[in-house]
Amino acid sequence: MFVLSIQDPQNAGPAPQPQVDAYGQLSKLASTFHDVDGLFYFTYAVCIFFFVLILGVLLFSVVKYRRKTEDQPAASNVTHNTPLEVVWTVIPLIIVMVMFAWGYKGADQMVDVPKEAARNAYKAMAKQWSWTFTYPDGSVSYGDVWVEKDKPVQFYLQSSDVLHAFYVPSMRVKRDVIPGRMQTVWFQPTEEGIYHLFCAEYCGNDHSKMYARVHVVSSAEFKKRPWDDFDDSTPELAAKSGESLYSRNCAVCHSVDGTPLVGPSWKGLFVKGEGDTIVGAKRTVIEGGATKEITVDDAYVLESVRTPAQKLVATHPNGGMSSFGPELIDDRRVKAIVTYMKSLASK
Amino acid sequence: MSHDGHHSVVIPAPGPEFVPHTVAHHFDTPVQEFQAAKLGFWLFLATEILLFGGLFAAYFYYHETYAETFRVGGQQLDWQLGAVNTTVLLLSSWTMAMGVRSAQTSQKGKTLLFLGLTVLGALIFLGIKYVEYSAKNQHGLIVFSHLFDGYDQANKQLPWFQDYGGVMKDVPHGHLFFAIYLTMTAIHGLHVVIGAGLIIWVMKGAAKGRFHAGYFLPVDLVGLYWHLVDLIWIFLFPLLYLVP
Amino acid sequence: MTTNIPAIDQHAAPTGGSTNYLNNTSGFWSWASTLDHKRIGLMYLVGTTLAFLAGGLFALLVRVHLWEPDGMLFDNPTYNQVFTLHGAFMVFLFVIPAIPGSLGNMVLPLMLGAKDVALPRLNLLSFYLWLTGAVLATLAIILGGFDTGWTFYAPYSLYTQKAVVTIGLAVFVLGFSSIFTGLNFIVTVHKLRAPGLTWFRMPLFVWALYATSILQVLATPVLGITVLLVAFERLYQVGIFDPRLGGDPVLFEHFFWFYSHPAVYIMVLPAFGIISELVSVHSRKPLFGYKLIAFSSLAIAVISFLVWGHHMFTSGQSTFAMFAFSFLTFFVAIPTAIKEFSWVATIWKGSIALNAPMLYTLAFLIIFAIGGLTGVILGSLSVNIHMHDTYFVVAHFHYVMMGSIALAFFAGLHHWWPKMFGVMYDETIAKIACGIIFVGFNATFLPQFIMGSRGMPRRYATYVPDFQVFHQASTVGAVILGVGIALMVYCFVVSLFQGKKAMVNQWGGVTLDWLTPTPPPLENFHEAPVVTTEVYDYSTLDLSTTRTPIA
Numbered sequence A: 001m002f003v004l005s006i007q008d009p010q011n012a013g014p015a016p017q018p019q020v021d022a023y024g025q026l027s028k029l030a031s032t033f034h035d036v037d038g039l040f041y042f043t044y045a046v047c048i049f050f051f052v053l054i055l056g057v058l059l060f061s062v063v064k065y066r067r068k069t070e071d072q073p074a075a076s077n078v079t080h081n082t083p084l085e086v087v088w089t090v091i092p093l094i095i096v097m098v099m100f101a102w103g104y105k106g107a108d109q110m111v112d113v114p115k116e117a118a119r120n121a122y123k124a125m126a127k128q129w130s131w132t133f134t135y136p137d138g139s140v141s142y143g144d145v146w147v148e149k150d151k152p153v154q155f156y157l158q159s160s161d162v163l164h165a166f167y168v169p170s171m172r173v174k175r176d177v178i179p180g181r182m183q184t185v186w187f188q189p190t191e192e193g194i195y196h197l198f199c200a201e202y203c204g205n206d207h208s209k210m211y212a213r214v215h216v217v218s219s220a221e222f223k224k225r226p227w228d229d230f231d232d233s234t235p236e237l238a239a240k241s242g243e244s245l246y247s248r249n250c251a252v253c254h255s256v257d258g259t260p261l262v263g264p265s266w267k268g269l270f271v272k273g274e275g276d277t278i279v280g281a282k283r284t285v286i287e288g289g290a291t292k293e294i295t296v297d298d299a300y301v302l303e304s305v306r307t308p309a310q311k312l313v314a315t316h317p318n319g320g321m322s323s324f325g326p327e328l329i330d331d332r333r334v335k336a337i338v339t340y341m342k343s344l345a346s347k
Numbered sequence B: 001m002s003h004d005g006h007h008s009v010v011i012p013a014p015g016p017e018f019v020p021h022t023v024a025h026h027f028d029t030p031v032q033e034f035q036a037a038k039l040g041f042w043l044f045l046a047t048e049i050l051l052f053g054g055l056f057a058a059y060f061y062y063h064e065t066y067a068e069t070f071r072v073g074g075q076q077l078d079w080q081l082g083a084v085n086t087t088v089l090l091l092s093s094w095t096m097a098m099g100v101r102s103a104q105t106s107q108k109g110k111t112l113l114f115l116g117l118t119v120l121g122a123l124i125f126l127g128i129k130y131v132e133y134s135a136k137n138q139h140g141l142i143v144f145s146h147l148f149d150g151y152d153q154a155n156k157q158l159p160w161f162q163d164y165g166g167v168m169k170d171v172p173h174g175h176l177f178f179a180i181y182l183t184m185t186a187i188h189g190l191h192v193v194i195g196a197g198l199i200i201w202v203m204k205g206a207a208k209g210r211f212h213a214g215y216f217l218p219v220d221l222v223g224l225y226w227h228l229v230d231l232i233w234i235f236l237f238p239l240l241y242l243v244p
Numbered sequence C: 001m002t003t004n005i006p007a008i009d010q011h012a013a014p015t016g017g018s019t020n021y022l023n024n025t026s027g028f029w030s031w032a033s034t035l036d037h038k039r040i041g042l043m044y045l046v047g048t049t050l051a052f053l054a055g056g057l058f059a060l061l062v063r064v065h066l067w068e069p070d071g072m073l074f075d076n077p078t079y080n081q082v083f084t085l086h087g088a089f090m091v092f093l094f095v096i097p098a099i100p101g102s103l104g105n106m107v108l109p110l111m112l113g114a115k116d117v118a119l120p121r122l123n124l125l126s127f128y129l130w131l132t133g134a135v136l137a138t139l140a141i142i143l144g145g146f147d148t149g150w151t152f153y154a155p156y157s158l159y160t161q162k163a164v165v166t167i168g169l170a171v172f173v174l175g176f177s178s179i180f181t182g183l184n185f186i187v188t189v190h191k192l193r194a195p196g197l198t199w200f201r202m203p204l205f206v207w208a209l210y211a212t213s214i215l216q217v218l219a220t221p222v223l224g225i226t227v228l229l230v231a232f233e234r235l236y237q238v239g240i241f242d243p244r245l246g247g248d249p250v251l252f253e254h255f256f257w258f259y260s261h262p263a264v265y266i267m268v269l270p271a272f273g274i275i276s277e278l279v280s281v282h283s284r285k286p287l288f289g290y291k292l293i294a295f296s297s298l299a300i301a302v303i304s305f306l307v308w309g310h311h312m313f314t315s316g317q318s319t320f321a322m323f324a325f326s327f328l329t330f331f332v333a334i335p336t337a338i339k340e341f342s343w344v345a346t347i348w349k350g351s352i353a354l355n356a357p358m359l360y361t362l363a364f365l366i367i368f369a370i371g372g373l374t375g376v377i378l379g380s381l382s383v384n385i386h387m388h389d390t391y392f393v394v395a396h397f398h399y400v401m402m403g404s405i406a407l408a409f410f411a412g413l414h415h416w417w418p419k420m421f422g423v424m425y426d427e428t429i430a431k432i433a434c435g436i437i438f439v440g441f442n443a444t445f446l447p448q449f450i451m452g453s454r455g456m457p458r459r460y461a462t463y464v465p466d467f468q469v470f471h472q473a474s475t476v477g478a479v480i481l482g483v484g485i486a487l488m489v490y491c492f493v494v495s496l497f498q499g500k501k502a503m504v505n506q507w508g509g510v511t512l513d514w515l516t517p518t519p520p521p522l523e524n525f526h527e528a529p530v531v532t533t534e535v536y537d538y539s540t541l542d543l544s545t546t547r548t549p550i551a
Ligand code: HEA
Pocket: A046, A050, A091, A092, A095, A096, C151, C264, C265, C267, C268, C310, C311, C312, C329, C330, C332, C333, C334, C336, C337, C338, C340, C368, C369, C370, C371, C372, C373, C374, C375, C376, C378, C379, C380, C384, C387, C388, C389, C393, C396, C397, C400, C401, C405
């Protein structure tokens, strides 16, 4: 299955349904940008009209005026017909001017960010090859993003490497994400559902896997902060949530397989003792200039998170970890991380 | 009009020290040949101007974006040397024109002399350019030995731009001015070298007596090329050395 | 259009047996160092056709890979290289040089009544530059390939560890090849027209090539400097396009499209020229609105310099820029609409011969209407924002580049084949091939319009399963298309060995190219032609020449 095999959304929920209107050629429209659809179907009709016209004249001519004898001359040698030429210049001109005005109107609406949207501003950080979303309240989600139905929303788009593009077909919005520039896009979702979010600007190897999903939910649902997937109701779920917190916050510096990174690896932090009990390892730490021996436990981890410099691991006498306050990771979450650490314990 | 195209028109030589010119087989008259080549060459010059046009567009774009950088950067260049070089090129344009004139009037010796002087101008220009480049090198503004070293990802540094004197440290992206300076003047310098080569090639023909009042097309065209090289410098000089 | 060539010259073999440009000298060197525009044209024909087949092979790989949502053949980086190679080969090695290089070189001096192009040595140089470009492009594949897309957008093209410098060099060299061809044609048209051949007696193929040449000369240098800057950027970090160094990647887009939008008309105008020629000859009727068609080519050439921004509607332009670029984009559609209608009106009440070149021409008229009109859809601002960088765009440009230009090229090949080689291909096979190509083409690209408008982004090695059925339809179409093209190539090759002798004036054309001996001798005309009648005047046609095989 695409969703599971290719990307790793935060909440492996149901895959988006195919987003096609029952009647139409475009993907389902779920925002207020109706002009795109109106104009598209108008031009579509114009195209079909001219196409049929040209095809008809050609077919008719080929049947009627086909050369039957070698020396058959043309049925007419007319090379000018000024009224006709004026007609086929002016009519297309009028049609394209309608298209121009209509298209401009629609695009203008897209560029002009309304106040309500500006007050509901998200940040979308694009990097090869994933999306990170920051909500107006500062919380963060990866791969998936939740927005409230009917509430205009604005996204500030930033890239940390190359060009990308933020494309949600059902919202009819697309905007290139340009390193070194701040781009922005807004829309007002009108229907609940899960929608594709593609990267539409070629950005290298996994461009096609730079996928995310937009969840449009009711405001009641939104208040539950569904992007916040933290759950410690059972030890298994707690370990899972802990792992997810680890991968987002700690993995840059701590490996779990022994690889030395900026900080010490978490491998062997907890070990399996007799009878499958899990015990903390011994550590030599420096506290206030003095070296001492301690045993790793929940409190030590909590302390390491809140005030890392309090007890420095002897192998890292210069420290290097910044502290994580309760506003970033509360005690329950640290506990979940510890649960995860313990789940790594081996003999 | 030649009927089978196998015997072509020949322009006689005006004197024993010259050789006659045979009009290319697919042309009917020497005038046609001359005009065709001339038109073609003007079109070529247009493409050259457009090529530099791209560079000028980049220049103006970044001048607009980083005005301060460009102002400070321009002050690091030696406008006096630039002015000398401008004069040298202008003079060489004049000698080139005289060279063409001498060819048109079948003055073989003078043709060679003036073309030779033009080459000399080119050499002086390149010599001065060399002096300027090495001065930049000494100040670390363009470190030639590290030109192709690649961006240093870890230290976020450009090896070719060291700025020993720290003159550009207060402006954003100090290297940009010198990058554009180097790119523009190097491509221009390449044109100077090519131009000088062409002139030497024409001199060889002139020595053999190929160019005279009846046929001086190559001299004329190389002359046009040289004037273009000069013209481009006329724009480069104020833009780079006397940043507005 | 008649000339002072005595009628007898057209029937009887020229004195001295049937020497012509193909057999007057022989040996590898006589071709490799030839200055004859016709031989250079043939060399271009072979080269660009091989490039097309190579590009087509890459296209087939792309299509087969996309059969499954997760991809069938490659990992992602490899897929990216394959589609880039496809685009780059098709654009730089095939579609830009193909028609001017091969048919243009072959026919333009003939149509003007000239002995050669004005600057034959430059012409040969153009060909060798093309060859150098082709070698460099192939070298780039060997040196690790390149995966930037044919657009080389910065900053990705600056960071990716592939042979971007080599392919940049290739594009630079190919650019100069193209410039020199254009320059040569302009001079030739200005200086080498036969006596009596006034501007408004020139065949429209010549007008089209003339307008193309102006574009080539004026737009290509900007591409040259752009790829040069990318190369510098990679070699010594200039910082002009690199945002890490204060550069602006959007500036690159401006540079690129300033060339590449006019480039699409560099590609299409020669195709228009071929179609203008063919509708007239095969309907045996003067072109409807000759002057309007000639002028509209020039109008397109001029306006096309002002619309490049329509490729960048989503990259954060000012509202005013969007406004202007969209407006001008619609404007450029009008001269094209005039052409389309004039061609249709020429066919109307003509004496229509349904031979292979005419079938290709009809296919062109139908496909180009779709391709052009979808371009107009893309020019509408709000719709563009939804469609940009989706398969809708891919389908649009294949309708114009493959369905229109390549088909016009095939049409022209069928049309001038007897002139070039003195032999006729098997018309039945040629018509069948045309039918297969038409069906296969539409089957390939119509589904792409649908998936594009439903949001399928382009340059995707893998995709969401929603789109699978369209991808599969497209792949089936591509295979049919491949079979059709293979059949067409087969038909041509066989004709060289077993083809019947062509007629002296195979289709009954009245432009000078049909009044030279077939195949033409070294300097094209035994007697220098003088033009005394208006262009496309079929009352002067000597019907016996269309029935007499060449000697
Ligand atoms: C030879 C090639 C060719 C030609 C001829 C055209 C012709 C046109 N193109 Fe196309 N185009 C490309 C090649 C071409 N294009 C390529 C390669 C790309 C993508 C590049 C990339 O990103 O990789 C592209 C992309 C492209 C875009 C950007 C899409 C995007 O990426 O967002 C746009 C937007 O305006 C556009 C518009 C047009 C228009 C208005 C025309 C017009 O000139 C068409 C005019 C023709 C007609 C109008 C049809 C005939 C007339 C009638 C049938 C009569 C009736 C007419 C009316 C009522 C108007 N093109």
